[in-house]
Amino acid sequence: MQLPEENLVHVQCADCDMRLMEFIKIRESNKEHKFKVLCPGEKCEGSWEVEIIGDCVYNTPEGLVIENMNLNEETGVMTIEVNKNE
């Protein structure tokens, strides 16, 4: 099944241009997801937020792994730490 391109959300660090995560919306729903992705770059302290409404799955680009995920119950923001897969 081919998903429409707008269902794919790339999170890219605006400081070092590294691609950090990709989210794919697989179904319309009224679930609200807030993600905050931290860049593993040594000189980067960037964190990039995305909001997705609907059911979604996520994936890391090649060479990166998810190191930690932490949901803030108060804000509903899921913070994701990624790291280089070495």
Ligand SMILES: [Zn+2]
């Ligand atoms: Zn960065």
